[in-house]
Structures are given as structure tokens and as C-alpha cells.
Amino acid sequence: MPCLKTDVPAPDELDIPALKAKYLAERDKRLRREGGEQYVRPTGDFSDNYAHDPFTPVAERAPLVEDIDVAILGAGFSGILAGYHLRKQGVTNVRNIDHAGGFGGVWYWNRYPGVQCDNDAYCYLPLLEETGYMPSKKFSDGWE
Numbered sequence: 001m002p003c004l005k006t007d008v009p010a011p012d013e014l015d016i017p018a019l020k021a022k023y024l025a026e027r028d029k030r031l032r033r034e035g036g037e038q039y040v041r042p043t044g045d046f047s048d049n050y051a052h053d054p055f056t057p058v059a060e061r062a063p064l065v066e067d068i069d070v071a072i073l074g075a076g077f078s079g080i081l082a083g084y085h086l087r088k089q090g091v092t093n094v095r096n097i098d099h100a101g102g103f104g105g106v107w108y109w110n111r112y113p114g115v116q117c118d119n120d121a122y123c124y125l126p127l128l129e130e131t132g133y134m135p136s137k138k139f140s141d142g143w144e
Contacts, residue, residue: 030118055111056101069093076105081126107142115142 072079075098083094100108121135
């Protein structure tokens, strides 16, 4: 399938070493000297922050009782893509199961003002050519 964007170079026109250098330079801007030590394990009242969903209240319902071919644990980036690719292969009896009240994974949980994709959206977002969608900017806003 051809790329929908007209100014994308052909694969043999790409300067791979230059691209690697560009992405390393962008990565180096985000790296912090303290590495994993920058994170603090939550304790006390904050420790169960993800034990409930602040965006979708739990609604009592009868359990789902069904025979399925595939149960996908997670409805984030990977779970959605797994379902998509299974469907392309003809496997349609699939269920995504997630703790959250909706799809999106990290994008479901992180909704703070100004949240943006930290990867180049043209590379990060799946299925752009299949859907005909082009992100509005290189580092997409969370809603997008």
C-alpha cells in the first residue's frame, strides 16, 4: 500500500545513519541523569490510585458468559493492535479485557492538561495508512 503522505522519501532514499543520529539527539534531550531514581514508589493514601477508575464509575452488571476464541488481556496500544490483526486474519470471536473502563491503555489513564505523545506520531500511531488519518502535528496531543 503506498504511503498517503506525498513528501515521504522512498526507502532507498533514506539516510539511515542521519535518522539514527536525529532520534538519539531527541532521546538525549529527555534522558535524566538520575535515571530510574527519579521515580518514587507511592505510599499511604496514594498507593491505591489505580485500584479504581476515576474516569468511569464501576457499574454493577451481570457477568459475561460467552465462548470466545481469543481473550486479549489489555485494551491499550498492544491489545487494540492484537485485535485488529486477529480480525484481519479472520478471527472475529475476540474479547479485550482491561481493568480500565475504556480502551487506550496509558492514554486512557493519563489525561492531564497538555499531555502529548513523546514519540514521533507519524511512527508511533498505528494504522495511519489504513485509516487515512494524518496526525495534526509531529508530537500529537493526548486526545488525538
